[in-house]
Amino acid sequence: MDTASMQGLGAPAAKDQLRFLTCGSVDDGKSTLIGRLLHDSKMIYEDQLQALARDSVKHGTTGNDIDFALLVDGLEAEREQGITIDVAYRFFATPRRSFMVADTPGHEQYTRNMATGASNAQVAIILIDARKGVLVQTKRHSFICSLLGIRHVVVAVNKIDLVDYRKEVFDRIVGDYVAFASALGFTSIVPIPISARYGDNITERSGNTEWYQGPCLLDHLESIDIRSETVGLPFRFPVQWVNRPNLDFRGYAGTVASGRIAVGDDIVVAASGRNSRVKRIVTYDGDQLSAEAGDAVTIALADEIDVGRGDVLAKAAERPEVADQFAAHIIWMDQEPMVPGRSYAFRIGTQSIASGSITAIKHKIDVNTREHLAATTLALNEIGFCNVATALPASFDSYEVNRRTGSFIIIDRYTNRTVGAGMIAFALRRATNIAWQPLSIGKQERSALKHQKPCIIWFTGLSGAGKSTIANMVDQKLFAGSHHTMLLDGDNLRHGLNRDLGFTEADRVENVRRVGEVAKLMVDAGLIVICSFISPYRAEREMVRSLVGEGEFIEVFVDTPIDECARRDPKGLYLKAKAGKIKNFTGVDAPYEAPSAPEVHLQTLDRRPDELADEVLNALHERGIGASG
Amino acid sequence: MNAHEMTRANAHMLPQHLRRLEAESIEIMRDVAAEFKRPVMLYSIGKDSSVMLHLAVKAFYPAKLPFPLMHIDTTWKFREMIAFRDETAKRLGVDLIVHINKAGLERGINPIDSGSSLHTQVMKTDALKQALDLYGFDAAFGGARRDEEKSRANERVFSFRSPGHVWDPRNQRPELWNLFNTRIRQGETMRVFALSNWTELDVWEYIMLEKIPVVPLYFAKERPVVHRNGTLIMVDDARLPLEPNETPEMRMVRFRTLGCYPLSGAIESEAATIEEIVTEMQVAKISERQGRLIDSDEAASMEKKKREGYF
Numbered sequence: 001m002d003t004a005s006m007q008g009l010g011a012p013a014a015k016d017q018l019r020f021l022t023c024g025s026v027d028d029g030k031s032t033l034i035g036r037l038l039h040d041s042k043m044i045y046e047d048q049l050q051a052l053a054r055d056s057v058k059h060g061t062t063g064n065d066i067d068f069a070l071l072v073d074g075l076e077a078e079r080e081q082g083i084t085i086d087v088a089y090r091f092f093a094t095p096r097r098s099f100m101v102a103d104t105p106g107h108e109q110y111t112r113n114m115a116t117g118a119s120n121a122q123v124a125i126i127l128i129d130a131r132k133g134v135l136v137q138t139k140r141h142s143f144i145c146s147l148l149g150i151r152h153v154v155v156a157v158n159k160i161d162l163v164d165y166r167k168e169v170f171d172r173i174v175g176d177y178v179a180f181a182s183a184l185g186f187t188s189i190v191p192i193p194i195s196a197r198y199g200d201n202i203t204e205r206s207g208n209t210e211w212y213q214g215p216c217l218l219d220h221l222e223s224i225d226i227r228s229e230t231v232g233l234p235f236r237f238p239v240q241w242v243n244r245p246n247l248d249f250r251g252y253a254g255t256v257a258s259g260r261i262a263v264g265d266d267i268v269v270a271a272s273g274r275n276s277r278v279k280r281i282v283t284y285d286g287d288q289l290s291a292e293a294g295d296a297v298t299i300a301l302a303d304e305i306d307v308g309r310g311d312v313l314a315k316a317a318e319r320p321e322v323a324d325q326f327a328a329h330i331i332w333m334d335q336e337p338m339v340p341g342r343s344y345a346f347r348i349g350t351q352s353i354a355s356g357s358i359t360a361i362k363h364k365i366d367v368n369t370r371e372h373l374a375a376t377t378l379a380l381n382e383i384g385f386c387n388v389a390t391a392l393p394a395s396f397d398s399y400e401v402n403r404r405t406g407s408f409i410i411i412d413r414y415t416n417r418t419v420g421a422g423m424i425a426f427a428l429r430r431a432t433n434i435a436w437q438p439l440s441i442g443k444q445e446r447s448a449l450k451h452q453k454p455c456i457i458w459f460t461g462l463s464g465a466g467k468s469t470i471a472n473m474v475d476q477k478l479f480a481g482s483h484h485t486m487l488l489d490g491d492n493l494r495h496g497l498n499r500d501l502g503f504t505e506a507d508r509v510e511n512v513r514r515v516g517e518v519a520k521l522m523v524d525a526g527l528i529v530i531c532s533f534i535s536p537y538r539a540e541r542e543m544v545r546s547l548v549g550e551g552e553f554i555e556v557f558v559d560t561p562i563d564e565c566a567r568r569d570p571k572g573l574y575l576k577a578k579a580g581k582i583k584n585f586t587g588v589d590a591p592y593e594a595p596s597a598p599e600v601h602l603q604t605l606d607r608r609p610d611e612l613a614d615e616v617l618n619a620l621h622e623r624g625i626g627a628s629g
Numbered sequence: 630m631n632a633h634e635m636t637r638a639n640a641h642m643l644p645q646h647l648r649r650l651e652a653e654s655i656e657i658m659r660d661v662a663a664e665f666k667r668p669v670m671l672y673s674i675g676k677d678s679s680v681m682l683h684l685a686v687k688a689f690y691p692a693k694l695p696f697p698l699m700h701i702d703t704t705w706k707f708r709e710m711i712a713f714r715d716e717t718a719k720r721l722g723v724d725l726i727v728h729i730n731k732a733g734l735e736r737g738i739n740p741i742d743s744g745s746s747l748h749t750q751v752m753k754t755d756a757l758k759q760a761l762d763l764y765g766f767d768a769a770f771g772g773a774r775r776d777e778e779k780s781r782a783n784e785r786v787f788s789f790r791s792p793g794h795v796w797d798p799r800n801q802r803p804e805l806w807n808l809f810n811t812r813i814r815q816g817e818t819m820r821v822f823a824l825s826n827w828t829e830l831d832v833w834e835y836i837m838l839e840k841i842p843v844v845p846l847y848f849a850k851e852r853p854v855v856h857r858n859g860t861l862i863m864v865d866d867a868r869l870p871l872e873p874n875e876t877p878e879m880r881m882v883r884f885r886t887l888g889c890y891p892l893s894g895a896i897e898s899e900a901a902t903i904e905e906i907v908t909e910m911q912v913a914k915i916s917e918r919q920g921r922l923i924d925s926d927e928a929a930s931m932e933k934k935k936r937e938g939y940f
Contacts, residue, residue, distance in 0.1 A: 017646035087783060091828045100826055119805040296687075407805065409810060411812055416813060421805045
């Protein structure tokens with residue numbers, strides 16, 4: 001190729017992109033620094049500069065000087081809406097590199113946003129106010145950067161002008177920083193004395209700090225070696241989309257997460273263990289002989305094997321972990337706290353796992369001191385080290401080794417909000433060591449012998465709604481019709497199997513989980529299982545539903561207004577709850593989430609229990625359950 | 630070297646930062662195709678749309694686009710834009726839906742008498758919501774970029790809309806790594822900005838290196854214009870009423886952004902090729918949005934439009 005033709009008029013230099021994060025506390029001058037970088041790299045146009053000069057006089061904090069912070073601080077309306085708590089992304093470029101800056105506010109409660117910004121950053125600039133030195137916030141920001149896998153840190157000692165450009169101040173701060181950061185696993189820590197407001201050591205070395213021999217900030221950002229190490233890692237290809245335009249072509253579209261692959265290489269589908277060989281690596285610009293980390297390509301295999309979205313292609317000798325249990329750091333991002341045992345949806349790479357749960361919080365981490373604390377739940381912005389179990393095995397690597405294949409997000413199954421983010425530490429071997437023992441007699445055979453269709457009839461409702469009374473009658477009527485049934489009652493189980501559980505949200509979730517598993521075993525045994533539990537949370541009832549087959553979970557909502565339940569108060573519990581003698585009482589000081597679409601909805605006011613029981617039986621008949629066999 | 634190998638060589642000429650942006654956008658598009666029932670690509674005919682469409686063709690090659698393009702036609706676009714749109718759809722063999730807010734037309738809404746604000750609201754924002762409902766689209770790609778406007782810097786790649794296309798800044802999902810949360814319920818939709826991390830210069834450099842066709846209006850040419858409120862407005866057809874003291878004059882102009890012709894200000898320029906545009910961009914002193922009259926018609930106007938569903 002004629003190299004001269006590549007140097008045409010206006011041709012861009014062969015530059016790369018650096019994504020970095022700025023972390024600082026409220027008055028460390030973060031916005032001023034970003035504004036300064038944008039301005040000094042000529043990313044601010046004249047019309048914007050004119051507007052800035054006007055705004056500086058009106059809103060600025062710098063007298064008649066230009067207030068660079070106003071270039072990046074949000075609009076008034078935004079601040080009112082409270083969205084400045086978000087991550088903002090800014091862009092600037094020099095002839096050597098283009099830059100994307102993730103700008104996150106420094107306030108304590110914004111761990112969530114910092115983690116978001118850090119997740120895609122290669123470098124972090126930690127701002128320290130020269131007058132204040134290393135603060136608790138500095139440590140917090142550094143820890144989060146380290147946890148999220150950032151390996152290069154710039155310590156920008158800002159407002160150096162306000163300490164008369166003194167070397168001792170800078171040296172002391174750098175000493176303090178390095179002392180605590182040595183445990184954080186950073187590959188490089190580069191301290192630079194700067195003044196964002198006056199531009200010292202930003203785009204050129206400042207005459208005010210002649211004692212400083214290092215690079216200016218922009219020089220360092222332009223030259224820091226961030227060549228991705230992902231190319232050297234084992235090959236991982238999370239399949240995004242199956243490309244099947246016609247019968248002659250089937251390709252798997254995705255982006256190479258790490259490593260390299262070449263035509264002719266043997267591959268394995270991580271989860272299924274099936275083998276094949278790479279036949280073609282297809283792109284719009286023509287077939288390639290090989291592809292490496294970061295390339296968006298379409299891979300065609302030599303054999304017709306079952307591959308779909310969520311599968312990870314790897315080389316046979318270097319497979320990712322495949323497990324349904326793993327340990328991970330989790331950052332909680334939702335107002336509603338994490339509940340261990342509750343069923344959440346997960347996304348790991350391109351794998352969507354509809355159901356999984358946090359089975360244990362080993363400890364939570366104080367982000368300021370890195371101390372490990374005991375915890376039963378994680379609140380917004382808390383970080384915990386947890387065990388996670390997923391309904392299906394997932395393919396992954398340790399986050400420390402591979403950011404792309406070791407990360408996941410947690411999604412609330414009902415609100416669909418992203419409630420958590422996780423970084424996998426290691427697989428828990430139990431998953432692979434406990435194999436399913438195949439049973440030679442199955443659910444079908446067992447229920448056929450009983451001439452019935454097994455199912456779970458799940459009564460939910462407030463305490464005193466009439467669940468147990470109606471459930472009992474349904475049980476008796478089914479029994480009278482020669483059906484094999486079993487009744488599981490909340491109070492009864494709390495005397496035995498669940499005697500170690502209380503009434504906190506977490507314990508209630510665990511209570512229902514155990515009942516669900518027991519009921520499922522009974523369904524497998526061919527029984528009609530009648531369950532009577534307050535079961536206040538939608539998520540857990542849906543979790544039980546997901547344990548059994550389609551149509552095998554019949555939710556019966558015993559709908560009695562709370563005033564009526566309190567009037568009946570068969571166990572005297574409402575009286576006690578109102579007197580404050582019982583805590584976490586559903587409907588009084590703990591929530592009840594009514595079913596949105598129950599199979600049977602019983603409105604009990606002015607109705608007799610036997611009528612209501614018949615209504616349930618009718619609903620069962622319609623589903624082919626409970627017809628006499 | 631055959632023609633096929635030539636294109637490959639070209640692809641590898643892309644500088645690292647553009648290859649990365651390209652791969653990132655392709656990944657986003659494939660996620661949408663895999664996760665949503667009925668996606669659509671909003672096509673505004675401008676340079677960003679041209680890049681977005683080119684990336685989509687790459688993302689799904691050798692298959693055809695697994696979603697249609699949709700243009701919200703205000704009926705006031707430059708004639709050259711409409712010609713380019715139809716040509717492009719034909720050249721690439723893609724499904725193109727053109728939607729016009731008929732009710733708005735009947736009410737006589739236009740950018741001249743109704744004002745830019747009302748015209749944009751009715752013929753663009755309302756029309757878009759209408760069309761999304763009409764076809765039942767659950768995800769819509771848009772070409773907006775984070776560098777366009779200060780208020781867009783914190784916009785998500787996957788922008789969640791409640792039923793009725795409501796954008797609630799408090800109800801947006803954190804986006805970590807490349808793990809987007811694509812789950813929505815019935816009636817909820819997603820706007821997906823696959824070019825979020827591109828800058829205006831990236832877009833032009835990519836157009837140049839990938840030889841992507843764009844509307845000729847971006848290139849300098851002698852065009853009939855009038856001076857109005859400090860901007861140059863092109864007299865694209867007879868619908869533009871001229872003030873008594875206005876006479877169209879031929880000027881060497883081009884456009885940095887394209888929209889409805891009475892609302893798009895031209896800039897004086899000699900840049901007649903993409904290379905010249907990129908060179909001009911590298912020394913540009915004025916932001917691209919300055920030519921857009923709709924930004925300045927109300928204080929904090931983009932912010933407001935964002936909430937109303939303009940993007």
